[in-house]
Amino acid sequence: MMKIRVSRAAVVHSLSYQAFVTLATNDNYARGAMVLGKSLRNHKTSKKLVALIGPQMSEPCQAVLKRIFDEVRVVDVLDSGDTAHLDMMKRPDLGVTFTKLHCWTLTHYSKCVFMDADTLVLSNIDELFDREELSAAPDPGWPDCFNSGVFVFRPSLETYGKLLQYCTEHGSFDGGDQGVLNGFFADWPTADISKHLPFIYNLSSIAIYTYLPAFKQYGGNAKVVHFLGKTKPWSYTYDTKSKQISGSEPDTTHPTFLLDWWTLYSSAVVPMLQEQYGDKPFFSGCVACQFSDKVNFESEQDGSCPSFAQALQPGMSSEERKQKWEQGQADYLGMDSFDNIKRKLDSFLK
Numbered sequence: 001m002m003k004i005r006v007s008r009a010a011v012v013h014s015l016s017y018q019a020f021v022t023l024a025t026n027d028n029y030a031r032g033a034m035v036l037g038k039s040l041r042n043h044k045t046s047k048k049l050v051a052l053i054g055p056q057m058s059e060p061c062q063a064v065l066k067r068i069f070d071e072v073r074v075v076d077v078l079d080s081g082d083t084a085h086l087d088m089m090k091r092p093d094l095g096v097t098f099t100k101l102h103c104w105t106l107t108h109y110s111k112c113v114f115m116d117a118d119t120l121v122l123s124n125i126d127e128l129f130d131r132e133e134l135s136a137a138p139d140p141g142w143p144d145c146f147n148s149g150v151f152v153f154r155p156s157l158e159t160y161g162k163l164l165q166y167c168t169e170h171g172s173f174d175g176g177d178q179g180v181l182n183g184f185f186a187d188w189p190t191a192d193i194s195k196h197l198p199f200i201y202n203l204s205s206i207a208i209y210t211y212l213p214a215f216k217q218y219g220g221n222a223k224v225v226h227f228l229g230k231t232k233p234w235s236y237t238y239d240t241k242s243k244q245i246s247g248s249e250p251d252t253t254h255p256t257f258l259l260d261w262w263t264l265y266s267s268a269v270v271p272m273l274q275e276q277y278g279d280k281p282f283f284s285g286c287v288a289c290q291f292s293d294k295v296n297f298e299s300e301q302d303g304s305c306p307s308f309a310q311a312l313q314p315g316m317s318s319e320e321r322k323q324k325w326e327q328g329q330a331d332y333l334g335m336d337s338f339d340n341i342k343r344k345l346d347s348f349l350k
């Protein structure tokens with residue numbers, strides 16, 4: 001009888017010491033982390049939530065993160081006197097990468113799922129903890145590499161040390177953490193298929209372009225959306241009155257992930273930021289054009305409604321756009337959005 005009780009307690013203990021981990025190096029990424037944390041809570045995760053943050057983060061942002069996450073830990077590689085610091089001195093170009101690798105030092109958790117701050121959870125994904133290190137989904141650009149925006153790992157100082165050593169000796173073939181991790185976990189593409197997470201756990205909108213029929217078939221099953229690329233959700237502005245982002249037209253036929261992000265951000269995160277900032281002004285990204293006295297937009301000068309398109313997509317010629325497309329940097333949330341492409345396709349098919 002006693003034995004059973006002990007083992008049950010051990011099980012409960014190990015379950016409660018699993019965590020989702022994210023990283024926010026500045027106030028912008030902090031907004032992403034807040035939305036991610038909220039989305040995990042909304043979908044009733046039973047796991048702990050941990051945010052690693054950069055030392056530059058403002059007090060109000062730290063305060064909001066502390067309300068959403070169970071643990072907020074400042075990670076400053078330059079401040080630490082350990083090997084990470086020494087290795088960092090040899091490769092200053094890999095600063096942020098070294099910061100992300102710190103997640104392996106969270107050894108008070110037995111297993112963790114790392115998620116980029118530019119991801120959004122659409123349903124409960126606690127089942128990811130059934131997977132082993134290192135589990136991740138294929139990268140849409142090179143499927144023999146995994147995308148490091150979502151991955152399952154086991155914190156371990158031994159692994160951490162080896163990762164730092166690898167990082168220092170080999171660097172990163174893409175300049176970031178994904179290159180380092182794919183180099184280190186080099187057998188991922190071939191060794192164990194159970195470590196290949198389904199794409200719906202790390203769905204990037206880039207798939208809309210590369211394989212539209214598959215996106216239409218499976219996109220609705222998405223559990224995690226990853227806003228890959230330079231333009232992040234928080235780079236846009238949102239009209240809380242018309243519920244529109246950056247002048248895009250409302251659409252009801254297609255899952256609008258960006259709108260999901262803004263809906264959650266404006267309803268659940270902005271009120272917390274407002275509380276923390278108090279009377280101090282801050283840029284929420286939300287505008288309400290119908291009430292010009294409430295407009296909260298940096299470039300707002302004359303009290304009129306700012307042009308979203310102008311503010312966010314400073315004049316790009318179609319030639320420049322084509323070039324960006326071919327470099328895989330489509331403006332998939334703006335001019336090259338699914339809706340716009342669909343409209344174009346439809347016009348050809350008529």
Ligand SMILES: [Mn+2]
Nearest residue numbers: 116118149228
């Ligand atoms: Mn990312």
